[in-house]
Amino acid sequence: MKKRIATVSLAGCFGCHMALLDIDERLLDLLQSVEFDRSPLNDLKKFTRRCDIGLVEGGCCNEENVHTLREFRRNCDVLIAVGQCAVMGGLPVMRNAIMHSEDPLRECLETAYLNSDKIYNPSNRIPNDEALPLLLDKVYTLAEVVKVDYQIPGCPPSGDTLWYTLSALLAGKPVELPYELLRYD
Amino acid sequence: MAKTRVIEIDPLTRVEGHGKVTIHLDDHNNVDEARLHIVEFRGFERFILGRLYWEVPVIVQRLCGICPVSHHLAASKAMDSIVGVDRLTPTAEKLRRLMHYGQILQSNVLHFFHLSSPDLLFGFESDVAKRNIFGVIEAHPELAVKGIKLRKFGQEVIKLTAGKKIHGTSAVPGGVNKNLSTAERDYLLQDIAQMRGWAQEAVDIARGYTLEHMETVRGFAAFNSSHMSLVREDGAMDLYHGVLRAIDASGNVIFDQVDYREFNDYLMEEVRSWSYMKFPFIKRRGNLDGWYRVGPLSRMNTAGFIDTPLADEAHVEFRASTNNQPNHMSLAYHWARMIEVLHCVEKIDELLNDPDLQGDELLLKGERREEGIGVIEAPRGTLFHHYRVDENDQVSFCNLIVSTTNNNEAMNRAVTQVAKAHLSNRKSITEGMLNQVEVAVRAYDPCLSCATHALGQMPLDVELYDAQGELLERKLRS
Numbered sequence: 001m002k003k004r005i006a007t008v009s010l011a012g013c014f015g016c017h018m019a020l021l022d023i024d025e026r027l028l029d030l031l032q033s034v035e036f037d038r039s040p041l042n043d044l045k046k047f048t049r050r051c052d053i054g055l056v057e058g059g060c061c062n063e064e065n066v067h068t069l070r071e072f073r074r075n076c077d078v079l080i081a082v083g084q085c086a087v088m089g090g091l092p093v094m095r096n097a098i099m100h101s102e103d104p105l106r107e108c109l110e111t112a113y114l115n116s117d118k119i120y121n122p123s124n125r126i127p128n129d130e131a132l133p134l135l136l137d138k139v140y141t142l143a144e145v146v147k148v149d150y151q152i153p154g155c156p157p158s159g160d161t162l163w164y165t166l167s168a169l170l171a172g173k174p175v176e177l178p179y180e181l182l183r184y185d
Numbered sequence: 186m187a188k189t190r191v192i193e194i195d196p197l198t199r200v201e202g203h204g205k206v207t208i209h210l211d212d213h214n215n216v217d218e219a220r221l222h223i224v225e226f227r228g229f230e231r232f233i234l235g236r237l238y239w240e241v242p243v244i245v246q247r248l249c250g251i252c253p254v255s256h257h258l259a260a261s262k263a264m265d266s267i268v269g270v271d272r273l274t275p276t277a278e279k280l281r282r283l284m285h286y287g288q289i290l291q292s293n294v295l296h297f298f299h300l301s302s303p304d305l306l307f308g309f310e311s312d313v314a315k316r317n318i319f320g321v322i323e324a325h326p327e328l329a330v331k332g333i334k335l336r337k338f339g340q341e342v343i344k345l346t347a348g349k350k351i352h353g354t355s356a357v358p359g360g361v362n363k364n365l366s367t368a369e370r371d372y373l374l375q376d377i378a379q380m381r382g383w384a385q386e387a388v389d390i391a392r393g394y395t396l397e398h399m400e401t402v403r404g405f406a407a408f409n410s411s412h413m414s415l416v417r418e419d420g421a422m423d424l425y426h427g428v429l430r431a432i433d434a435s436g437n438v439i440f441d442q443v444d445y446r447e448f449n450d451y452l453m454e455e456v457r458s459w460s461y462m463k464f465p466f467i468k469r470r471g472n473l474d475g476w477y478r479v480g481p482l483s484r485m486n487t488a489g490f491i492d493t494p495l496a497d498e499a500h501v502e503f504r505a506s507t508n509n510q511p512n513h514m515s516l517a518y519h520w521a522r523m524i525e526v527l528h529c530v531e532k533i534d535e536l537l538n539d540p541d542l543q544g545d546e547l548l549l550k551g552e553r554r555e556e557g558i559g560v561i562e563a564p565r566g567t568l569f570h571h572y573r574v575d576e577n578d579q580v581s582f583c584n585l586i587v588s589t590t591n592n593n594e595a596m597n598r599a600v601t602q603v604a605k606a607h608l609s610n611r612k613s614i615t616e617g618m619l620n621q622v623e624v625a626v627r628a629y630d631p632c633l634s635c636a637t638h639a640l641g642q643m644p645l646d647v648e649l650y651d652a653q654g655e656l657l658e659r660k661l662r663s
């Protein structure tokens with residue numbers, strides 16, 4: 001039986017998904033033993049059945065991210081935080097740490113949508129439609145929200161790192177990254 | 186506004202990021218309007234304030250893992266101005282160009298082969314289980330492998346010029362921090378002839394698709410618009426540097442030969458309450474009529490010619506297919522994208538044979554300035570970075586107009602048009618019809634996380650409203 005893998009990008013830049021595609025021709029080998037369930041790489045929008053492995057890129061910056069992450073935890077035997085954003089928040093987490101600010105989120109919104117002569121915004125409103133999901137007060141890492149089985153560092157982890165990780169898991173071996181693949185940039 | 190019926194496509198797939206569409210119906214269940222919402226927000230423009238200017242090129246690329254090189258280079262160009270450098274050394278400029286051609290090559294190929302080809306090969310409403318790259322690998326392994334290897338080549342070019350395939354570090358304010366060794370050069374040259382052949386095949390496939398399906402292509406999200414891009418001063422397509430040119434729907438010049446550092450005099454962004462993505466427009470034409478398109482299709486329309494022979498031939502043919510009038514068909518983006526791939530392979534070949542790349546003058550320094558603007562043609566279109574840096578070397582102002590944002594209005598029109606054609610007056614809505622909406626968005630190869638200056642995703646969520654604003658249906662797409 002082929003193993004099932006699901007992937008998702010939460011508050012990430014898609015670079016970790018690109019790194020997965022950087023396994024290049026090995027994609028063909030992977031498909032010998034693996035089937036993809038929900039993933040932005042196909043059109044399965046929801047889990048079709050339980051998965052062996054869930055790869056999650058990006059941390060949580062809005063309520064929808066939290067919801068999706070919990071769904072991944074419920075549906076995957078092994079949940080992997082892929083990349084710096086998922087593990088430590090990455091670039092988006094910079095909004096948590098705006099110095100001397102009582103309300104960093106509001107400051108970000110005002111800088112982006114108000115306060116500028118470059119912007120045409122006669123109603124002077126920040127986008128607030130109910131179609132837009134609620135932003136969280138700060139950006140959270142995956143492990144702050146659910147139990148995570150593996151955290152793979154790197155921004156992004158290289159294709160080789162991901163290949164190594166998946167090969168080990170699929171073979172039922174422990175994931176022990178060799179020194180040269182264990183990097184944080 | 187009570188909600189009774191919504192159809193959700195969540196998340197929008199085979200594009201980068203997350204999207205959401207709401208479709209508003211009139212009394213007769215005809216589609217009145219559709220909106221593409223961007224639902225993520227990160228606040229980059231605020232939290233970059235206070236950072237040291239030389240950090241910016243490596244930070245900002247984390248907006249987007251598909252086109253990081255474009256952000257890396259646009260920011261570096263802006264920071265070149267900050268350190269008072271208007272002209273890089275030949276080695277630095279050519280190394281950056283090489284990196285950029287690698288980037289456009291890999292991104293355009295990724296979009297075509299990995300993300301969009303399933304729609305074109307299998308049909309817009311084909312089986313959802315097969316309609317993806319894995320299905321392509323199974324049904325057309327030879328084609329899939331060519332796509333995978335073409336992208337890999339682009340990524341290798343990036344790795345050897347930027348230091349890493351994704352989020353590299355070699356462009357620095359005033360130049361670069363490495364050159365290309367002869368060993369690296371020879372490694373890339375080995376494959377170049379093969380890549381040229383495959384790029385030509387890719388053009389053939391995309392052209393063949395467009396011409397054979399002309400009826401579909403003409404009727405699918407095709408609408409008049411203005412187009413904008415950088416071009417070289419003599420009108421040649423230039424993906425790395427140039428002057429701004431905009432033309433109207435009939436091909437008349439709106440502006441030309443504009444120094445991109447003046448872009449704020451020509452463009453402005455409108456904020457609308459229902460999307461975090463702003464709506465840029467050409468000031469002179471106002472916020473209603475000033476919208477325009479960017480990206481591969483627009484570049485084919487704005488460029489007078491292409492300065493590499495094979496791509497130029499393909500460009501001539503592309504232009505002839507609409508009698509040398511601007512091409513307004515969203516699905517023609519694919520053909521245009523492949524012509525650029527061919528152009529990039531030709532450019533990479535040219536540069537690899539240029540001894541300047543082994544030069545050792547990498548970095549220049551001039552008189553420090555306060556303001557820097559960097560503009561580049563990213564895979565998805567014109568990308569603007571604008572910064573001010575204070576006397577402590579800290580960023581004090583930042584504004585970005587990313588490529589996808591330029592296409593905001595156009596994508597909304599594309600979605601509306603396709604929704605009208607395929608969802609109006611239907612009793613039930615199938616997965617395939619919803620994919621039609623996605624095909625329209627996908628033609629623009631949107632980079633939706635870039636578009637919010639955000640690293641993330643937006644669900645594509647289709648909601649049907651009736652005339653009273655009652656939500657008719659909300660259905661999860663499965």
Ligand code: SF4
Binds near residue numbers: 083090247
């Ligand atoms: S870890 Fe890096 S590459 Fe991965 S999503 Fe975050 S910013 Fe992008």
